[in-house]
Amino acid sequence: MVGSSSDRAETTDSPPAATVPTRPDVRGCLDRVYDPELDRSIVELEYIDEIEIDAGEVTVEFTLPTAWCSPAFAWMMATDARDEIHSLPATESVTIRLQDHMHGEEITDGVNNRESFESVFPDADDGVSDVRAMLDDKARFARQYDAVQACLDAGLTPEQIVDLRRGDIDVADEGAIVSVRGIHVVVDREPLTDYLEKASASGLVTDQEDRLFLTIDGDPIPVDSFEILHKRTRLAGVNMGGQGAVCDALNQSRRAKLDKD
Amino acid sequence: MYNANGEDIFVIDGHVHLWDAREENITHRGGEQFIQCFYDxxxxxTPEDKQWDMDEYRYYGPERMAEDLFGNAAVDMAIFQPSYLSDFYDEGFNTIDQNAEIAEKYPERFINNGRFDPRDGEEGMRDLERQKEEYDIQAVKLYTAEWNGDSKGWRMDSDESFEFLQKCVDLGIETINAHKGPTIRPLNKDAFDVSDMDLAASSFPELDFVANHVGMPRLDDFCWIATQEPNVYGGIAVAAPMVTNRPEKFGEIMGELLYWLGEDKIMFGSDYALWNPDWLVEEVMNAEMTAQQKKEYGVELDIDTMKKVMGENAAELYDIDIEEKKKQFQDDAITEKFGLADHYGAPDAAAD
Incomplete structure (x- = not known):
């Protein structure tokens, strides 16, 4: 996985620091690349086989849990990895290789040649951006469960929660401060920051006046739907966690088999 | 039957296959990738000491299957869910005709489901009629992500599909199982979609629909649909074996299913030979939700719930009279073969 023996950057004479991307730089980039279906980093999920750094040229090889994993998901991870690493000032070129996948070559060539998903897979009904948007909505919705639960645990009522705006939250070291009609309530910080990260990226929760919590379609939550919606966010998280467990088990048994061969 | 603290539980394994992935049957590299993925x-x-080697996994044959299900596991009856994959396998992966090899030998123990693919058009219609005539099928199993020539999938709510569903109604085929779970080459977001079952189920209230694999990785969408549609059920194959190495996830998934669908609409399936009921039935029966989960969901995996999940719900759906079956199994061929007379309380069993 990460930390292979063929890191040439460590075996060649040290070039000036600013001209070559370092392994921690590249790893940091990959930490920010998520499996869009599981809403978890591809480093944490152990998809990375190899990171190779040769002067300014970076090559990353990765394997997914099955040869059948969605080409659209694979495409997103490969292009995100490419773009993240490319954004490092010292990177001259990036090559991403998807291994042992039924469309490994098409995806590898397409991503490195900067072609579009639609041109590589002309028979796909939906553009990759549609798929990404749907998965982003699900990830935001799933993260909402813990954030809303934290608000409930802090004593806020459903009426107060559905009415919260982005500007009512102030994230501080000791916790998130939620203002409700001039009263400050301290809420567990991590669930709220996790949620805000995804909600802000969605573009739905950016302005101070934007509602903080939303339906999966991005609408305000009617208070009489609060309870069932809260249960649906829980379900979305259970689905993601359950699928994560499936992918994890597949990844482990696949790697055990590939190592044996 | 499974004995839970003195109480007998009639077990219907709602999801089994008799497949053939021997190299000589594979015609497309997808066939090899498919069986390799299954093996993963x-x-x-599967617990390490229960794992099969690749050769026996490719093909295990009818006798091994009978022994695994009825000799070594507490399974009383099993339901075939055929997967054709004819573009990958010369004779098919497990067709109704392949499954018939054992289903016809022990007809009292198996329910041999049929299938249709609306892309087969008129020929497909004739084959559905043939399946009804030859095997008197009560149900079909659909695989919307299956390849068929240039097409890489189809939807249950298409006009062509509705013609076939109407044909099922006309032929007296009452239950529609659909693979709603991991897919082959899920190129489009629709390949994972479970929403096509929604329109099909509301358009054909006289049919019952079972989502195999409870829609995973779209458990959330599936539960929501099943909450709206009274004729939608869930089969827990794939979720079930999580009980061994991810017991907490299994508890959560069962909690969600019981919360949204209720205990009458969930059915056990091993997906044999993906997983073997010889260990799986016991593991599922021994499963418990954590105190936290019981509190969160307000449900439990108690004996009455498990009786329904492990057999009674499938019996209801397939018109199986469990008490009648127990009598029949006192001296059927399987009971003779595996010495189960005592198990079914045969009057003279004690003398054997």
Whole structure:
């Protein structure tokens, strides 16, 4: 996985620091690349086989849990990895290789040649951006469960929660401060920051006046739907966690088999 | 039957296959990738000492199957869910005709489901009629992500599909199982979609629909649909074996299913030979939700719930009279073969 023996950057004479991307730089980039279906980093999920750094040229090889994993998901991870690493000032070129996948070559060539998903897979009904948007909505919705639960645990009522705006939250070291009609309530910080990260990226929760919590379609939550919606966010998280467990088990048994061969 | 603290539980394994992935039957590289992927699922969720080797996994044959289900596991009856994959396998992966090899030998123990693919058009219609005539099928199993020539999938709510569903109604085929779970080459977001079952189920209230694999990785969408549609059920194959190495996830998934669908609409399936009921039935029966989960969901995996999940719900759906079956099994061929007379309380069993 990460930390292979063929890191040439460590075996060649040290070039000036600013001209070559370092392994921690590249790893940091990959930490920010998520499996869009599981809403978890591809480093944490152990998809990375190899990171190779040769002067300014970076090559990353990765394997997914099955040869059948969605080409659209694979495409997103490969292009995100490419773009993240490319954004490092010292990177001259990036090559991403998807291994042992039924469309490994098409995806590898397409991503490195900067072609579009639609041109590589002309028979796909939906553009990759549609798929990404749907998965982003699900990830935001799933993260909402813990954030809303934290608000409930802090004593806020459903009426107060559905009415919260982005500007009512102030994230501080000791916790998130939620203002409700001039009263400050301290809420567990991590669930709220996790949620805000995804909600802000969605573009739905950016302005101070934007509602903080939303339906999966991005609408305000009617208070009489609060309870069932809260249960649906829980379900979305259970689905993601359950699928994560499936992918994890597949990844482990696949790697055990590939190592044996 | 499974004995839970003195109480007998009639077990209907709602999801089994008799497949053939021997190299000589594979005609497309997808066939090899498919069985390899299955094997990863098998190893990923099977205790190490119960894992098969690849050769026996490719083909295990009817006798091994009978022994695994009825000799070594507490399974009383099993339901075939055929997967054709004719573009990958010369004779098919497990067709109704392949499954018939054992289903016809022990007809009292198996329910042999049929299938249709609306892309087969008129020929498909004739084959559905043939399946009804030859095997008197009560149900079909659909695989919307299956390849068929240039097409890489189809939807249950298409006009062509509705013609076939109407044909099922006309022929007296009452239950529609659909693979709603991991897919082959899920190129489009629709390949994972479970929403096509929604329109099909509301358009054909006289049919019952079972989502195999409870829609995973779209458990959330599936539960929501099943909450709206009274004729939608869930089969827990794939979720079930999580009980061994991810017991907490299993508890959560069962909690969600019981919360949204209720205990009458969930059915056990091993997906044999993906997983073997010889260990899986016991593991599922021994499963418990954590105190936290019981509190969160307000449900429990108690004996009455498990009786329904493990057999009674499938019996209801397939018109199986469990008490009648127990009598029949006192001296059927399987009971003779595996010495189960005592198990079914045969009057003279004690003398054997």
């Amino acid at each position: 699922y098998h190893n990923g969720f």
